Amino acid sequence: MFTGIVASVGEITKTEQIGGDLRLTVSAGGLPMDDVQLGESIMNNGICLTLVEFDEQSFVADLSEETLSVTTAETWQVGTRVNLEKSLTLDDRLGGHLVSGHVDGIGEILIREKTARADFFCISAPEALAKYIAKKGSITVDGTSLTVNEICDNEFTLTIIPHTLENTIIGNYKPGTKVNLEVDLLARYLDRLRQFDDPTE
Numbered sequence: 126m127f128t129g130i131v132a133s134v135g136e137i138t139k140t141e142q143i144g145g146d147l148r149l150t151v152s153a154g155g156l157p158m159d160d161v162q163l164g165e166s167i168m169n170n171g172i173c174l175t176l177v178e179f180d181e182q183s184f185v186a187d188l189s190e191e192t193l194s195v196t197t198a199e200t201w202q203v204g205t206r207v208n209l210e211k212s213l214t215l216d217d218r219l220g221g222h223l224v225s226g227h228v229d230g231i232g233e234i235l236i237r238e239k240t241a242r243a244d245f246f247c248i249s250a251p252e253a254l255a256k257y258i259a260k261k262g263s264i265t266v267d268g269t270s271l272t273v274n275e276i277c278d279n280e281f282t283l284t285i286i287p288h289t290l291e292n293t294i295i296g297n298y299k300p301g302t303k304v305n306l307e308v309d310l311l312a313r314y315l316d317r318l319r320q321f322d323d324p325t326e
Contacts, residue, residue: 127168129221129263129270131208131293132156135169137201138183147188149174149201156209158184166226169207170294171268171305172196173226196228197267197303206294208268221270222263223310230254232266234302235280244290246283246298250306255279257308257316265307269293 132155139150151169158181166173167184174186193199201207213219229251236247248266250258258264258281262273269289274282290296298304 126213127173127210127224127226127268128213128217128219129210129224129265129268131210131269133209134292134294135207135209137203137205137207140201140203143187145190147193147198147201148177148185149188150183150185151207151209152183154209156211158182161211166212168210168212168224168226168268170197171208171224171226171228171265171307172198173212195230196305197231200303206297208293210268222265224265224268224270224307225310226268227307228305229257229308229313230306232304232306234298234300234304237299240284242287244285246285246295248281248283248304248306250279250281252279254306254308257312259309259312262312263309265305267294267304269295 135154136152137149138152141148158179161176161179163176165176167176172192176184177187178185188198232248232250234246235249238245255278258273258276260273260276264271264273271283274284285295
């Protein structure tokens with residue numbers, strides 16, 4: 126589990142095809158690596174990845190064909206910057222919201238505009254995810270926990286403050302940028318429970 130509070134921005138330094146899978150080497154940026162162990166998870170742009178190798182400055186992780194097919198990772202290459210967060214421990218503060226690191230779909234940046242010192246974004250989500258996105262609810266965009274301003278059909282808007290723009294990859298977004306989306310866990314579970322209560326579904 127994660128919180129959606131980005132701890133560092135890393136950069137992909139090596140990619141290697143192994144069978145149909147992809148092995149990545151990622152520079153950890155300012156993410157401390159002194160307390161991690163093999164087999165632990167680090168979230169990369171919203172994707173929970175297992176460490177198969179690591180040192181003080183970087184780590185290596187494998188991405189399966191399934192992960193590549195349902196996330197933006199298929200387009201990652203050397204030089205791609207990624208939001209990083211280590212997995213949550215029981216004594217951590219929950220500064221964002223509970224995030225699983227399992228991407229639900231790919232969104233697209235439609236609009237970016239300046240509004241005072243912040244930036245306004247309009248993002249399209251897959252239609253199947255629209256029912257899980259609520260006004261003033263939480264959504265994870267490339268691993269960053271954010272609050273939804275408004276919704277219209279399968280589009281939603283965000284206002285991003287300067288700190289977030291400077292300390293995540295959101296500062297690089299422009300119209301056309303594809304992003305990994307994870308909807309709120311509670312919304313997904315409530316919908317599943319509702320299906321069992323409704324015999325017509």
